[in-house]
Structure formats: C-alpha cells, structure tokens
Amino acid sequence: xxxxxxxxxxxxATLLLTSYFSKGSSENAKPLTNAEWGRFALxxxxxxxxxxxxxxxxxxxxxxxxxxxxxxxxxxxxxxNRGHSLALAMEKWQRAGLWVVTRSDRxxxxxxxxxxxxxxxxxxxxxxxxxxxxAGGLAVIGSRSTSDTDLLFTDQIGAKAATEGMAIxxxxxxxxxxAAMLGxxxxxxxVIGVLADSLLKAATNSKWRKGLMDGHVVLxxxxxPEAGFNVGNAxxxxxxxxxxxxxxxxxxxxxxxxTINGAEENLKNSWVPLWVKPTNDKSAANxxxxxxxxxxxxxxxxxxxxxxxxxxxVSAPNxxxxxxxxxAFPRHTPPEYFSGAEPKLETEVSNTEHSTLxxxxxADSTTSSEQITDTDDPSSSSVDxxxxxxxxxxxxxxxxxxVDMLIESTGLHKSQIGNWLKRAENEGxxxxxxxxxxxxxxxxx
Numbered sequence: 001x002x003x004x005x006x007x008x009x010x011x012x013a014t015l016l017l018t019s020y021f022s023k024g025s026s027e028n029a030k031p032l033t034n035a036e037w038g039r040f041a042l043x044x045x046x047x048x049x050x051x052x053x054x055x056x057x058x059x060x061x062x063x064x065x066x067x068x069x070x071x072x073x074x075x076x077x078x079x080x081n082r083g084h085s086l087a088l089a090m091e092k093w094q095r096a097g098l099w100v101v102t103r104s105d106r107x108x109x110x111x112x113x114x115x116x117x118x119x120x121x122x123x124x125x126x127x128x129x130x131x132x133x134x135a136g137g138l139a140v141i142g143s144r145s146t147s148d149t150d151l152l153f154t155d156q157i158g159a160k161a162a163t164e165g166m167a168i169x170x171x172x173x174x175x176x177x178x179a180a181m182l183g184x185x186x187x188x189x190x191v192i193g194v195l196a197d198s199l200l201k202a203a204t205n206s207k208w209r210k211g212l213m214d215g216h217v218v219l220x221x222x223x224x225p226e227a228g229f230n231v232g233n234a235x236x237x238x239x240x241x242x243x244x245x246x247x248x249x250x251x252x253x254x255x256x257x258x259t260i261n262g263a264e265e266n267l268k269n270s271w272v273p274l275w276v277k278p279t280n281d282k283s284a285a286n287x288x289x290x291x292x293x294x295x296x297x298x299x300x301x302x303x304x305x306x307x308x309x310x311x312x313x314v315s316a317p318n319x320x321x322x323x324x325x326x327x328a329f330p331r332h333t334p335p336e337y338f339s340g341a342e343p344k345l346e347t348e349v350s351n352t353e354h355s356t357l358x359x360x361x362x363a364d365s366t367t368s369s370e371q372i373t374d375t376d377d378p379s380s381s382s383v384d385x386x387x388x389x390x391x392x393x394x395x396x397x398x399x400x401x402x403v404d405m406l407i408e409s410t411g412l413h414k415s416q417i418g419n420w421l422k423r424a425e426n427e428g429x430x431x432x433x434x435x436x437x438x439x440x441x442x443x444x445x
Contacts, residue, residue: 006094006099007090007100008052008104008105009051009052009055009056010050010051010052010102010104011100011102011104011105012052012055012083012086013051013052013054013055013080014037014051014102014103014104014122014123015086015100015102015123016079016080016082016083016086017031017032017037017040017051017054017076017079017080017122018031018032018037018122018123019031019123019224020224020227021082021085021086021088021089021224022085022089023224023226028078029075029078029079029082030075031079032071032079034118034119034120034121034122035119036068036070036071037122038118038119039068039071040068040071040076041118041122042118043066049062050104051104054080055080059076059077059080060073060077063076063077093125093200093225096127096200096203096204097127097203097204097212098125098126098127098199098200098203098225099125099126099127099130100123100124100125100126101123101124101126101130101133101220102122102123102124103120103121103122103123107130107131107133107134108124108133109124109133109134109243109244110134111134111136111243111244111245112240112243112244115243115269115271116239116243120243121222121240123222124220124221124222125199125220125221125222125223125224125225126199126218126219126220126221127199127202127203127212127218127219128208128211128212128215128217128218128219129212129215129216129217129218130218131399131401131405132167132190132191132192132216132217132218133192133218133220133244134405134408135167135190135192135402135404135405135408136167136244136245136246136310136404136408137161137166137167137168137169137190137192137244137245137246137404138157138161138166138167138168138169138245138246138247138248138249138306138309138310139169139170139241139242139244139245139247139248139249139272140154140157140158140168140169140170140176140177140180140248140249140251141170141171141176141177141238141241141248141249141250141251141253141259141262141263142154142175142176142177142250142251142252142253142259143175143176143251143252143253143254143257143259144173144174144175144176144177145175146175146176146251146252147252147281150176150251150252150277150279151175151176151179153251153277153300153301154176154179154180154183154251155179155180155182155183156183156301156302157180157183157249157251157301157304157306158179158180158181158182158183158184158185158186158187158189159183159184159186159187159189160301160304160306161183161184161189161306162183162184162185162186162187162188162189162190162436163187163189163436164305164306164307164436164437165189165190165402165403165404165435165436165437165438166189166190166306166307166310166404167184167189167190167191167192167404168180168181168183168184168189168190168191168192169191169192169193169194169241169244169245170191170192170193170194170241171193171194171195171196171234171237171238171241172193172194172195172202172219173196173234176251176252177193178207180251181193181208181217182207185208185210185211185216185217188214188216188434188435189216189435190216190217190402191211191216191217191218192217192218192220192244192245193208193217193218193219193220194220194221194237194240194241194244195219195220195221195223195237196221196223196229196230196233196234196236196237197221197223197227197228197229197230197233197234198226198227198228198229199219199220199221199223199225199226200225200226202219203219215399215400216435221237222236222237222240223237234258235258235261235262238258238261238262238265239262239265239266239269239271241262242262242265242266242271242272243271243272245272246272246310247272247273247275247309247310248263248266248272248273248274248275249274249275249276249277249297249309250263250274250275250276250277250286250289250294251277252277252279252281252284252286253276253284253285253286253288253289254283254284254285255283255284255285255288259285260285260288260289263289263294264289264292267289267292267293267294273295273309273310274289274293274294274295275294275295275296275297275309276289276290276294276295276296276297277297278296278297297309386420386423389410389412389420389424390420390424390429392409392410393406393424393429393430393441394429394441396409396410397430397439397440397441398440398441399440400433400435400438400439400440401438401439401440402437402438402439403417403418403421403437403439404437406421406439421439425439428442429441429442430442
C-alpha cells in the first residue's frame with residue numbers, strides 16, 4: 001500500500017475502516033459508523049490486537065471469530081482493500097494542506113476522549129495548528145439568521161476572547177459562528193472551527209487564510225473533507241463543539257434546529273457550563289434554555305470577562321475544572337504533574353483498564369516519553385519544583401503556547417503559572433510573544 005509516510009499503520013487502518021474517500025454514493029462498502037467502530041475496536045482490544053495488525057496479516061484469517069449482525073467480515077475486508085483510494089485521496093488532501101488525526105494519535109483532543117469516550121470520532125480531518133485541538137476555550141453558538149445587533153455582540157465576544165488569550169470554538173457556519181471566529185481572528189486570537197462540511201474548500205478560503213498561516217486557527221471535521229452540506233452532519237457535529245471547549249455561550253437560539261438541540265444535549269450530559277445571552281426576541285428559545293439549566297449572561301460585551309465564563313461554574317461533572325488544578329507543586333506531587341499528563345479524573349479509565357486497551361482506544365495516553373523519573377524521595381525539601389517546571393516548559397513551549405495551554409498540560413493554578421513564567425522570562429528561559437498570554441522557549445536554551 002503506497003500511502004504517505006505521515007500516516008502510521010494504525011491511522012491507515014482506522015481511515016480505511018471508518019472514512020469515505022469519495023462521495024458516499026460511489027462507495028461499494030459503507031464505512032463503519034462511530035458506534036460500529038466502537039464495537040469492532042472493543043473486539044480488537046479483547047484479542048490484544050491493534051488496527052495496525054489488520055494490515056500485517058491475511059484479513060480473513062485475522063477476523064476469524066468475528067461476528068456482528070451489522071458488520072460482516074466481507075464488509076471489513078472490502079473496506080481494508082481500498083488502499084489505492086486512500087492513497088489518492090490523501091495525496092489530494094495533503095496538497096491542499098489537510099492532515100489527519102486519529103484516536104491513537106497524541107494530538108487527538110483529550111476533551112473529546114474524556115467526555116465522549118468511545119463515541120468520540122475515530123478520525124478528525126483538519127488544517128492549521130494541531131496544538132490548538134487541546135487549547136479548550138469558549139464555544140460560541142447561535143442561529144445562522146440573527147439580528148445585526150447579535151452579530152455585533154458576537155464579534156465583540158470573539159475580540160474579547162482574543163485579548164484574554166482564550167480560544168473561540170465554533171462551527172464555521174454563516175451568522176453567529178462566523179462572527180465569533182472572525183472577531184477573534186481580527187485580534188490575532190485562537191480559533192477552533194468544527195466544520196460539518198466542505199473542509200477542503202475552507203482550507204483555502206480567504207476568511208481563514210491569515211489565521212491558518214499565523215498558526216492561530218485550526219479547522220477540523222469528522223466528516224469526508226469534500227462533503228457538501230448535510231443536516232444530519234450539521235446536527236451531529238454540535239456535540240464536538242461543546243466537548244472541545246471549557247464553557248459555552250448561546251447568542252440566539254430558535255425554538256427548533258441545531259442550536260437548541262446542541263445546547264440541550266450539552267445540558268443533558270453536563271459537558272460544559274451553558275451561558276445564554278438575554279434577548280427581546282419573543283420567537284427565540286433563549287429563556288427556554290435557561291429554564292433547562294443554562295445561565296443568563298449578566299454583562300455586556302465590553303465589560304464582560306471571558307475567562308470568568310469558564311471559571312465561574314463548578315456544576316459540570318465532566319468539565320476539566322479549576323478545582324482539579326493546584327496552587328503550587330505540593331510536596332507529594334504525583335509524577336503525572338511533571339510529565340504533561342492530565343491529572344486523572346474519576347470519569348477516566350483506570351491504569352489497569354488503560355494497559356489493556358488497543359492503541360486506538362487508549363483514551364488517556366497523553367503521558368510524555370520524557371516523564372521525569374527520580375529515585376530520590378519526591379517529598380524531600382531539596383526538590384526545586386520551579387526547575388521541574390522549567391524542564392517541562394522547554395518541551396511544552398518549543399512552539400508558541402499560551403497560559404491556558406500550560407495550565408491544561410501541567411495541572412498548575414494560573415497564578416502559579418504566571419509567577420514562574422515571569423521568573424523564567426527574567427532568567428532568559430522564555431520570551432513573551434506579542435500575542436497576549438503567549439510564550440515560546442528561547443532557542444539558546
């Protein structure tokens with residue numbers, strides 16, 4: 001199979017089994033859905049195999065013992081035999097600047113794995129800065145058709161988020177989505193766009209070009225990059241917008257449609273806090289969302305502190321919250337705080353379960369190979385935790401990184417991060433970049 005070396009064998013197998021490489025009507029075998037892939041991946045795990053093993057042996061022999069009413073062995077074999085189609089599609093997409101991230105890749109968004117588990121999409125197609133996939137931020141959601149007043153407010157929200165170093169997460173559709181994203185881009189802010197269609201076209205669209213080139217924007221889609229608009233896909237991607245963020249804001253919602261359905265799904269699953277902009281539009285469902293658990297936004301765009309929209313809610317059990325952070329490295333700090341690994345939440349799989357998962361299903365395999373190991377007692381008073389922080393900083397800030405991204409990677413409290421960043425800057429370890437809250441390691445270090 002002659003496929004670009006940028007794809008691992010696991011990624012190739014995952015793509016072959018779950019993705020379209022041309023318009024759906026021309027595909028003989030239908031790729032596995034998220035639910036179907038989940039069942040098949042579980043079977044692989046039980047056999048102590050990975051998707052890559054499918055490409056290293058005779059498929060039918062390997063699949064001996066596989067039984068599923070909806071996923072026949074012949075269907076899997078036919079999907080795996082599409083290597084030529086995959087190679088042609090990847091060549092075309094890579095020329096346009098697209099890349100692929102699968103659940104087995106380190107860059108895959110941790111928030112999706114944590115919140116959606118096996119329902120997280122096995123493949124994400126994208127363009128732009130992959131590092132932003134784990135940046136979190138504020139999801140801004142709203143109707144395609146809304147008032148000019150709402151669009152101006154949304155533009156201001158995007159700009160405010162940029163000045164505070166907070167990413168905007170939205171869907172890229174005209175109306176509220178586009179206003180929030182462009183408002184942030186104009187101020188050099190971070191943007192995560194989750195598209196339901198036409199990713200290939202978006203990769204070259206002038207609206208996003210500057211942000212993509214500057215490394216401030218990432219556009220992703222779990223769907224075929226050349227797919228046209230599809231109502232089902234547009235509805236399905238809403239949960240990914242919420243689950244990639246730390247908090248959410250609904251600008252305007254109709255009584256029916258994707259905005260209210262996505263907001264209700266978020267409230268039901270308690271992924272992230274839901275804030276709602278007040279409106280005088282009697283046809284809007286904004287007040288309905290508040291009655292169902294949302295919170296009214298109490299400030300205008302000019303005086304609003306975007307960061308507080310993330311910090312001020314502790315009711316969402318699946319949120320990656322400030323309550324899981326620490327003011328400083330304590331004396332008995334567990335090793336994962338020095339490794340860039342996520343502090344474990346009760347909702348995550350246990351270490352025992354993790355060790356038995358296939359590569360694709362290791363949802364929390366974010367521990368760095370550079371994890372610090374020290375035979376000395378970590379509670380010893382001689383440990384300089386600032387120096388441990390600097391070691392991690394040299395890894396995490398090779399490329400421009402933000403305070404929020406460092407908080408996410410280290411588990412430290414924002415005030416502790418700020419103090420140590422100031423010290424590292426004074427010592428010439430890092431440099432502060434023009435974009436607010438952004439840093440990069442100095443090459444001489």
